[in-house]
Amino acid sequence: MSNAKISSIVWCRLNTRNFTTSPDTLGLSHTFYFETYKVSFVLPPVDLVSEDEQEFSRLTIRSRLIVGEELVPHRIAVNSIDVKVEMQETVSLPTEVLQVYPNAYGLLSELKQKEFDAVITKYREVIMGAFNYWLRVMRWKTNTHYIGRPGVDNKITQRSIYLMEKGMEKPYWIESQVYHIPAATHVTMIEWKEAEKILESGYEPLVFYEYLFDARYNLSLGDVYRAVTDLAVAAETYFRALVMRSLHSTIGHGLKKYIDETNIRAVISKFLPDILNESEMKEYKRLDSIIQELFNTRNNMLHSGHSANLSVVNCRKYIDAINALIQIRNIS
Numbered sequence: 001m002s003n004a005k006i007s008s009i010v011w012c013r014l015n016t017r018n019f020t021t022s023p024d025t026l027g028l029s030h031t032f033y034f035e036t037y038k039v040s041f042v043l044p045p046v047d048l049v050s051e052d053e054q055e056f057s058r059l060t061i062r063s064r065l066i067v068g069e070e071l072v073p074h075r076i077a078v079n080s081i082d083v084k085v086e087m088q089e090t091v092s093l094p095t096e097v098l099q100v101y102p103n104a105y106g107l108l109s110e111l112k113q114k115e116f117d118a119v120i121t122k123y124r125e126v127i128m129g130a131f132n133y134w135l136r137v138m139r140w141k142t143n144t145h146y147i148g149r150p151g152v153d154n155k156i157t158q159r160s161i162y163l164m165e166k167g168m169e170k171p172y173w174i175e176s177q178v179y180h181i182p183a184a185t186h187v188t189m190i191e192w193k194e195a196e197k198i199l200e201s202g203y204e205p206l207v208f209y210e211y212l213f214d215a216r217y218n219l220s221l222g223d224v225y226r227a228v229t230d231l232a233v234a235a236e237t238y239f240r241a242l243v244m245r246s247l248h249s250t251i252g253h254g255l256k257k258y259i260d261e262t263n264i265r266a267v268i269s270k271f272l273p274d275i276l277n278e279s280e281m282k283e284y285k286r287l288d289s290i291i292q293e294l295f296n297t298r299n300n301m302l303h304s305g306h307s308a309n310l311s312v313v314n315c316r317k318y319i320d321a322i323n324a325l326i327q328i329r330n331i332s
Helices: 095-099 110-142 189-201 207-220 224-246 253-261 264-275 278-304 312-325
Strands: 003-006 009-015 029-034 037-042 059-067 070-078 080-086 091-094 162-164 171-174
Touching: 003 095, 009 110, 029 110, 029 189, 037 110, 080 110, 091 095, 110 189, 110 207, 207 224, 207 312, 224 253, 224 264, 224 278, 224 312, 264 278, 278 312
Parallel strands: none
Antiparallel strands: 003 091, 009 080, 029 037, 037 080, 059 070, 162 171
């Protein structure tokens, strides 16, 4: 057998949870460098769209629009995405291996088989790291916290919930059937292109957005403790980033350390009035009492394990406030 040196890619297909897109993005790809590796994420082509929810469907129609007299697909659920990584190493193998089915044990030595398994182990870490980065960017540019995350199963009980008379445990009401329609958010072509620019530049998603998305996701799971903690950190990191990026680039290390380590309330009161213009300051003052309540709720929860303001209703109020806060001045 003669050996040949070949260039290779590492390929796999990953499940994409809660990822819905518009039909015009199907078949497109994002190609970028993750660490030092060239990676591509490729959406399935439009001809794989399935009319029905089937176990192995890669694309499923979620909604349609009436165009003229026709119903055309509007939102497509993407159930899997192909990932390709260009291998940095060349591979030496018998040329006959490329003419038969994969894993030709009879043509490959045991040493060569172990070599290939070691390559896959190495690149598995690259793929999963790149996938995590890609999902974070997609969440950021679409402002959609649940992309790539497990869905919340509203039917967590094995049977319907009953109301019963206490003594005899006689049922008198069984819960009504309620069907939960998936959220209507989907990735648009504009958002796909914006994400592409971020991925190609290697820019990291802004950390306060990630904490905000974590908070929204944790609230959807009913975890108000985690949600409040994430929201408070989102607010703090936004304030510190706003101050740091508004100061002159030549400021000394001591001042930067002060901003990073000082209590957030002191940072707000000392720097914000000089950074925000009149209209921005007016918007911040509208939100200030809610944000201070959020900080108090978080602090009470961490110090005593409980807070009177810890509730789903207040969590939603805090989320609205942080959404408005990070719109006061764009940080990029």
